[in-house]
Amino acid sequence: MPISTRMKLDMLRTMVLARQFEDSLTLLCREPGKIAGMMILATGQEAVGAGVCAVLNADDVIITNHRSHHHLLARGADPKALMAEIFGRRTGCNKGKSGTLHLAVPEVNALCTTTVVGAGLPIAAGLGFAQQYESRDAVTVCFFGDGSTGEGSFHESLNLAGLWRLPVIFVCENNRYAGAQSYAEHTPVASLAARASAYGMPGESVDGNDAPAIAEATLRARERALAGEGPTLIECMTYRWHGHGEADRQRYQPADEIAAWKKKCPIERLAKALREAGELTDAELAGLWAEAAAIVADAVRYAEESPWPAPEEALDDVWVV
């Protein structure tokens, strides 16, 4: 199925929102006392969340990782609830228990999020198993980085999912860095997609800055999963513009490499294609940015005005009582 203009425009809107959201966090996290903890962003990788989520149904489930904002926004999570959680406020989507790193948004079927590298994969197998067990017309998408593929959980999960033909789409967001290690420093093979063959599933490497191409690959994988043919590994080749976290000064990332990838910005790329196709005017594009800026400003205001949790609320939510 070709990706419609309407879907492309939606993807563009989603990417612009994610960029605005994370650019605001880049600034906010530098303000002393504003946001506690680490700040881990996916700036430049927005096409992955936008492209994958564009073709999911409401019943589909995603599980993401520490670099999750663009996935969750693409899935339709409320920016105010996300921002309030990042600010540690009671009104946050997880009442301040998570912070930015493990945002869970069950309202959009992001039932849980894990920062333990590679740990989303076995859980994705379980989420997909539940869909298969109950013959649900739905799939599970697992987002993980290239660093995850060094974990044993990658092998165990793809093996089990391949063996049981689970309806899981494993989306490797290959941003070329795992912490301070470049891809070649942590993986001896050129393609992670090639590893799929070891688990009896197709593997496809796609341009990770091309949202419509990612959407098409996801659609193929989704149809395959729903047909009972099992999982697919999609490797999205992209790049981490920022450091592992915002405090990281990126001394190990060559400046010319960063500059070259910024020229491949997924937002500019899709906007250009739509403009050239006569589907988007400059004014409309400016409108998307203005709309996103307003949403993010509103979210930040909401977060800043929200109350802190009372200290003893730390005791809540461990158990189902």
Add this chain to the structure above:
Amino acid sequence: MQKLGMGQAINQALREEMQRDPRVFLAGEGIGVSINDSPMLPTAGLIDAFGPRRVKDTPVSEAAIAGLAVGAAAAGLRPVVEVMFNPFFTLASDMIVNHAAKLRYLSGGKTSFPLVVRVKSGAGFGAGCQHSHNLEAWVAHCPGLKVVMPATPRDAKGLLKSAIRDDNPVVFIEDMGLYFVPAEVPDGDDTIPIGKADVKRPGRDVTIVTWSKMLGVALEAAARLAERGVEVEVVDLRTLTPLDTDAILTSVRKTGRLVVLHEATRTGGFAGEIAALVMEKAFADLKAPLRRVTGPDIPVPASPPLEKFYIPDADQVVAAIEEIL
């Protein structure tokens, strides 16, 4: 009333819960088709009764097994997965400790993880320390996990039913030595609440707090001491988390003397937690210092005389009680 080994009692609980709730499924290594076809084992015959859709033999893949449980539980199923031997818990532990236990909290209470991890445990079968290592204190140290360690077939059946119906993750630790010891189990849907200890023998002179296979050792010591007129009260915790502190304190306040008995090694063992509880809450009631009887701080050895040396026995319990009488 039927007489069943603990394995058979667990088998009945699994069977009845699977019949009651179609969301319950089992997964693990060799739980369907097993290299050991003894009818005394917990999962014997279940694949014939429920088929491979609900009784999932997995690859040797502990992280995936535990992750399967976490994901399936989040999505609304009621997984019961098996860790073949307690030491292999380490391979599954990221999914259990970092995920099953924490993801509900991280979600702000929005997602729940109703899963059971059955762990086969206990020394006494000559396999050595990579198949025998009681790790209940590790698990009890993780908020978000309930920890159940039954000592009798009846308790095992009733507690497993409660565990499967519980909306929290439960680590259910079974001592394999108990699989083959028959005892009476009531017919029907006999559930036992998680978090309630059980006084298995009343007495006025000294309290033994214990759990799992060591209950038998405690009762043997109590019987021997009774011949000499010493009345030992044996409190079977059955559950480490949540801990029935009332039952411990009530007994210790009555007897004024305490021995805590477990098979796990001594340092950092759960006996220390019970000792601390009693010192904080019932110090004035103690007539003598408390004693711990535990495995020594060594890995479980394989050779029969060495393994016998490792496992606490009634002689050690009697000696500990004699010290504080």
